[in-house]
Amino acid sequence: MMKVTVIDYKAGNLTSVLKALQHLGAEPVVTDSDLSLIERAERIVLPGVGHFAATERLDSTGMTGAIRDAVKRGVPFLGICVGMQWLYAGSTEAPEQAGLSFFDERCSRFPEGGEKVPHVGWNSLEVKGLPRLFSGVRDGEYVYFTHSYRAPVSEDTSAKANYIEPFAAAVERGNVMGVQFHPEKSGEAGLKILRSFLEWRC
Numbered sequence: 159m160m161k162v163t164v165i166d167y168k169a170g171n172l173t174s175v176l177k178a179l180q181h182l183g184a185e186p187v188v189t190d191s192d193l194s195l196i197e198r199a200e201r202i203v204l205p206g207v208g209h210f211a212a213t214e215r216l217d218s219t220g221m222t223g224a225i226r227d228a229v230k231r232g233v234p235f236l237g238i239c240v241g242m243q244w245l246y247a248g249s250t251e252a253p254e255q256a257g258l259s260f261f262d263e264r265c266s267r268f269p270e271g272g273e274k275v276p277h278v279g280w281n282s283l284e285v286k287g288l289p290r291l292f293s294g295v296r297d298g299e300y301v302y303f304t305h306s307y308r309a310p311v312s313e314d315t316s317a318k319a320n321y322i323e324p325f326a327a328a329v330e331r332g333n334v335m336g337v338q339f340h341p342e343k344s345g346e347a348g349l350k351i352l353r354s355f356l357e358w359r360c
Contacts, residue, residue: 232332277308291351
């Protein structure tokens with residue numbers, strides 16, 4: 159059974175993520191500060207909801223450095239929602255709090271307009287190319303979002319969605335992946351995405 163190290167920074171909704179991983183046959187191991195679990199990790203998942211400022215705990219516990227080292231070793235990493243946003247340089251939601259800077263861009267709030275912010279509910283994906291994380295997921299598939307901040311579309315975007323304007327729904331570069339939506343709440347499509355992550359081979 160594959161072990162998946164799930165990072166708890168006291169802001170993520172872990173329960174549904176853990177249940178989804180267990181449903182797919184993985185053995186999730188949760189850590190909120192034990193760096194040795196990150197150092198030995200086969201897979202790492204960083205769930206997230208809430209305010210970007212909460213990611214400061216990753217810095218204060220030393221988990222940021224441990225995750226950065228794991229990524230350099232080639233350990234597959236998946237960030238979910240705020241966990242994906244943390245992969246960027248930062249977010250205007252908490253300008254003083256740095257992200258991992260794996261991607262150079264910054265996340266920002268949806269502009270106020272005709273649609274309500276936050277963006278909550280089901281929305282369709284436009285999958286770009288043949289990203290491995292989306293194996294078996296059809297273009298136009300619907301997944302579940304809940305967020306006010308988003309990443310810009312860039313060359314690392316593996317799927318985009320549109321709400322007020324186009325934004326990055328998923329990113330993928332090497333062994334690092336992120337999804338703005340919640341795969342654990344996205345039905346069969348979400349389970350396919352999590353299964354692809356568990357089967358990922360660099």
